[in-house]
Amino acid sequence: xxxxxxxxxxxxxxxxxxxxxxxxxxxxxxxxxxxxxxxxxxxxxxxxxxxxxxxxxxxxxxxxxxxxxxxxxxxxxxxxxxxxxxxxxxxxxxxxxxxxxxxxxxxxxxxxxxxxxxxxxxxxxxxxxxxx
Numbered sequence: 001x002x003x004x005x006x007x008x009x010x011x012x013x014x015x016x017x018x019x020x021x022x023x024x025x026x027x028x029x030x031x032x033x034x035x036x037x038x039x040x041x042x043x044x045x046x047x048x049x050x051x052x053x054x055x056x057x058x059x060x061x062x063x064x065x066x067x068x069x070x071x072x073x074x075x076x077x078x079x080x081x082x083x084x085x086x087x088x089x090x091x092x093x094x095x096x097x098x099x100x101x102x103x104x105x106x107x108x109x110x111x112x113x114x115x116x117x118x119x120x121x122x123x124x125x126x127x128x129x130x131x132x
Contacts, residue, residue, distance in 0.1 A: 004069035010082040011062050017089065018058070021051040043097075050093045057116050061085050064123040071130050081119050088115035 028044040029035065038045035065085075069078045088111070095109025 002070055002072070004066040004078075006075065006078055007062060007066040007069050007082065010086065011066075013086065014058050014062065014089070018051070018054055021047075021054055021093070025051050046096045050096045053092065053113075054089055057113075057120070058085070058089060061116065061120050061123065064120060064127055068123050068127045068130065071127065073126055073130060077126060081123050084115050085119045088112040088119070092116075 025044075025047045028041075028047045032039055032041045032044045034041060034044060038048055061081075062085075065078060065081050068081075069075075091108040092112030093108075095105050095107070095112055098104035098108060
């Protein structure tokens with residue numbers, strides 16, 4: 001098993017994005033004068049859920065991709081999984097703030113989460129095929 005250098009690089013990028021999202025939530029809390037929860041503020045609720053969604057899906061995706069890379073998974077597949085995951089997670093916040101049922105909401109939010117699920121599924125299946 002080798003060190004998953006490619007995934008490690010992208011993990012650092014994702015960590016910086018997460019710090020940015022966290023700062024965005026803190027700024028929203030300060031401007032809404034809300035220390036806990038969302039205080040009924042729809043914008044703050046969307047910021048919190050955007051950050052939460054990132055924190056729920058990205059670690060699992062990175063873990064599965066890192067195992068795939070460390071186990072000898074092809075660098076092209078690993079790189080594409082990471083690029084798609086990055087694009088998906090960057091698009092998702094734009095969809096969260098797009099008008100309801102708009103093309104932007106569908107493409108960014110829906111596309112972002114669909115792509116995230118796809119990355120996790122493809123990485124998991126590829127990992128199972130390598131291990132099995």
